[in-house]
Amino acid sequence: MEELGRLFTAARPDAVVVATPHNVHIANAMGVIVSSRVAGRLSGAPDWVSLDVPSSSELSWLVLESLTQAGVPAAGVSFGANDVASAVAPMDWGVLIPLWFMGGRHDPPVPLVVVTPARDLSASAHIDAGAAIAAAAKTFGKRVAFIASADHGHAHLEEGPYGYHANAAEYDALVCRLVRTGKLEQLSDILPEMVEQAKADSWWQMLMLHGATPGWKGRLISYEAPTYFGMLTAAYEPPPD
Numbered sequence: 001m002e003e004l005g006r007l008f009t010a011a012r013p014d015a016v017v018v019a020t021p022h023n024v025h026i027a028n029a030m031g032v033i034v035s036s037r038v039a040g041r042l043s044g045a046p047d048w049v050s051l052d053v054p055s056s057s058e059l060s061w062l063v064l065e066s067l068t069q070a071g072v073p074a075a076g077v078s079f080g081a082n083d084v085a086s087a088v089a090p091m092d093w094g095v096l097i098p099l100w101f102m103g104g105r106h107d108p109p110v111p112l113v114v115v116t117p118a119r120d121l122s123a124s125a126h127i128d129a130g131a132a133i134a135a136a137a138k139t140f141g142k143r144v145a146f147i148a149s150a151d152h153g154h155a156h157l158e159e160g161p162y163g164y165h166a167n168a169a170e171y172d173a174l175v176c177r178l179v180r181t182g183k184l185e186q187l188s189d190i191l192p193e194m195v196e197q198a199k200a201d202s203w204w205q206m207l208m209l210h211g212a213t214p215g216w217k218g219r220l221i222s223y224e225a226p227t228y229f230g231m232l233t234a235a236y237e238p239p240p241d
Contacts, residue, residue, distance in 0.1 A: 003221050005101035007235050008229065009212045014142035015056040015169055016103050017063065017113045017133055020094030020149045026114055029073040032064040032087045033114035035080070041093030042231045049103040051096055056111035057084075059140050066136035070185040073121065090139070094149040110145075117204035125186045126204050131213025150202030150210040152230035160228025171198035172223070172230040175206070179234050185211035193204055202232075211226040215239050 010018075021060040024031045036057065041050035056145065060076075067074035068153055079089040095114055096104070103110030117126060130146075137144035152175055153168030154160065178186055187207050195203045213236050 001098070001101040001233060004098075004235060006232055008102040008145060011145060012143060013103070013110055013145035014112045015059050015113065015140070016099070016145040016147060017115060017137070018095050018098060018147045018149055019115045019117060019208050020028065020031070020092055021117060021201045021205060022092040023090075023114060024077050024092035026077070026116070026118060028076055028118060028120050029075050030067060030118045030121070031066070031075055031077045031114075031116035033088035033116075034060045034064070034076040034084050035078045035089035036085050036089045038112055039088050040094065040096055042093055042096055049096075049100070051099055052088075052126055053091070053104055053109040053112045055089075056113050059111070059136065059144065060089045060113045062136040062139050063115065063133055066132040067129055067138070068133040070128050070135075072150070073118070073124050074129075077116075096212060098116060098147045098149050114238055115208075117208065119204060123203075126207035127211035128187070130208035130213070132211075133208065134212040146209065146212050148202075148205035148218060150188065150200075150233050151204045152197035152198070152200050152202045152226075152232055154201065154229040155197070155232065156225050157228040159169070160167070162225075162228065165197045165199070167194050167197040168199065168230070169225075170198055171195065172225065172232070176223050178219060179218055179232065182216070182218055184213075199229075209236070214236070 039052035089125040
């Protein structure tokens with residue numbers, strides 16, 4: 001994560017889009033947080049492990065419009081105050097942890113757009129969503145980073161909260177191979193049953209990453225499964241102009 005933070009800072013993004021599996025869940029639709037700020041703290045950690053990050057309001061609405069134009073069901077989501085200009089949405093750990101290393105502690109923080117996948121939509125819809133996010137970034141006309149926030153198989157240990165299934169290790173090994181070989185398009189070939197048995201949280205966001213980064217070069221930085229779930233970090237860079 002520290003290496004990703006260095007790469008993020010070097011890229012000098014004007015805004016960051018985070019796709020997280022741990023925020024609002026909308027039936028049959030993706031969500032785009034349109035509140036003016038997103039703030040929260042990491043449960044179980046010291047109180048100072050917290051972030052309060054402004055939303056990139058212009059980019060949020062562009063992402064929502066682009067998803068709709070691409071035929072991907074999506075809804076704008078706010079929280080608390082009825083006026084989005086004063087609304088503050090809760091920041092989940094799928095957003096806070098990557099932003100802790102990438103932009104959230106900058107002075108000022110890098111403006112944020114939070115997007116939530118929809119597990120009841122197809123793999124192709126998530127690929128289309130990634131492409132729509134990239135199109136919105138192009139319309140935005142500034143430098144935008146995309147973070148596919150995800151953990152992988154959560155069934156690596158029998159004593160873990162999700163029990164054990166051999167497909168957790170199998171899924172994680174497959175994802176590592178696809179990242180190493182630059183073949184994210186093969187994510188679509190993974191059977192949903194395998195994803196469910198592995199108790200993975202990553203498939204949908206990685207499909208969005210694939211859609212957002214055609215022709216980009218990826219580099220696997222690390223993979224570990226120290227407890228019951230697998231963790232992978234990778235960096236993607238666009239081809240030279």
